[in-house]
Amino acid sequence: MERFEFLKKDYVQGFPANCGFEVERVDYGIFESRLKICSVHQQQDGFVHAGVIATMADHTAGYAAFTTVSDKYRILTIEFKINYFKPAVGELMVCRSKVINNGKKIKVSESEVFSVSHGQEKLISKAMVTLIAVPADSLS
Amino acid sequence: MERFEFLKKDYVQGFPANCGFEVERVDYGIFESRLKICSVHQQQDGFVHAGVIATMADHTAGYAAFTTVSDKYRILTIEFKINYFKPAVGELMVCRSKVINNGKKIKVSESEVFSVSHGQEKLISKAMVTLIAVPADSLS
Amino acid sequence: MERFEFLKKDYVQGFPANCGFEVERVDYGIFESRLKICSVHQQQDGFVHAGVIATMADHTAGYAAFTTVSDKYRILTIEFKINYFKPAVGELMVCRSKVINNGKKIKVSESEVFSVSHGQEKLISKAMVTLIAVPADSLS
């Protein structure tokens, strides 16, 4: 519980905070976030930039993995793959991530990203993210 | 030539402009960019966020593909995969992208991202990006 | 119906037939297959080779996409990404594929591969596959 409250705050800092991501829901192996779409997120054609969607998919996937380790561990992304299905337009994006393979060191999360337009959700992107849990004291 | 000058400006707008990416070099099938690393790019451990690196790798890969089509076409990302080798620290990041398969519609670019610390380059990330060329008028 | 019966037979030929894959179930956007694990499928450590699992994931994903097009189209793999969760051991492997983005030309399928040991299923691998539908007459 306390751990989940900590992760909710920890999620929103640095680059993700600057992007405007907010936390929607946290549970064991699960993390969900949302983003109010603004002009600052756009690319050259007026759609949300693939990089915004990738950042949301990666960051939320990482925090889904964070819910499965103690505070003695940090989570780093080894690699990810992301497919884009439709251009993202509308008011809102929602990202739902869950851990699909919870290894002790190597964890794999999946992120589904939806755009919300006039209250209607559309799946616009999906990512598979490979993460590694490293002892927190090894990073400093 | 004129086309390359146009792409240099087109590259820097919206989300990538907000991230701070700048153009370094353009040639046929080639695009290179750089980023001065600031605190706004960081994640929870003080490294450059994976999403910044992914955005740079994707955006630069897309513009490498842009150099191979006329102004009647736009380039969209179908999907990409990115590996992270080392945490990004230092003053600067440099991204070098090139088209490795130049199909008429489907193009594949590769991006190598380097961090520069005290003038020393280190390969920190590599991505493979699948793109599609679509008629410009189909997007509006 | 007839189309599904045709695809069931079409699935089992050439390399996939040599590997020993069999069809389990076909529906619109869905394809499922199975493999009796033999020594011929092994790698150097006695597990099923990653290439067997990748072939099964790719081939079954492709036929899931095949169910969504008429016989005037063929399906080719543009790219895929596959994660391995656990070594595959046991009597049987089962692959369940479904189309998760059914574009007119570009289709994305997902494959989940399970090993079955003493009747117990375990998720051992997952793949995301990007496919393209091309007119059948363009291939000859």
Added chain:
Amino acid sequence: MERFEFLKKDYVQGFPANCGFEVERVDYGIFESRLKICSVHQQQDGFVHAGVIATMADHTAGYAAFTTVSDKYRILTIEFKINYFKPAVGELMVCRSKVINNGKKIKVSESEVFSVSHGQEKLISKAMVTLIAVPADSLS
């Protein structure tokens, strides 16, 4: 030297041997293989099956990583991503793999696959493979 001779033999067993892969060249961080294309490798349209190419790319990438560890370690594939550029036709396929990030535990290899037709090489596929070195005695 002795290590490289051992790996040359170790490469050709089980599923890869059944596929017909042969070793071409071994060096530190480098592995190259070839395959005489036969009808057994084909898919439904008469091209080499994507699974054959993926198996070659994965297996050769793994042995490139093998050259960087002592015989106390085994190499397992965590995940890979592969793009297909052109249908593979011709007499021969050649795969050239090299380690592009040589971490102590996590290694990343790249594989380029060429088809050879009338003596002419064509790049038909490229893969990025994430591998892990595990103590040999942990597998038994």
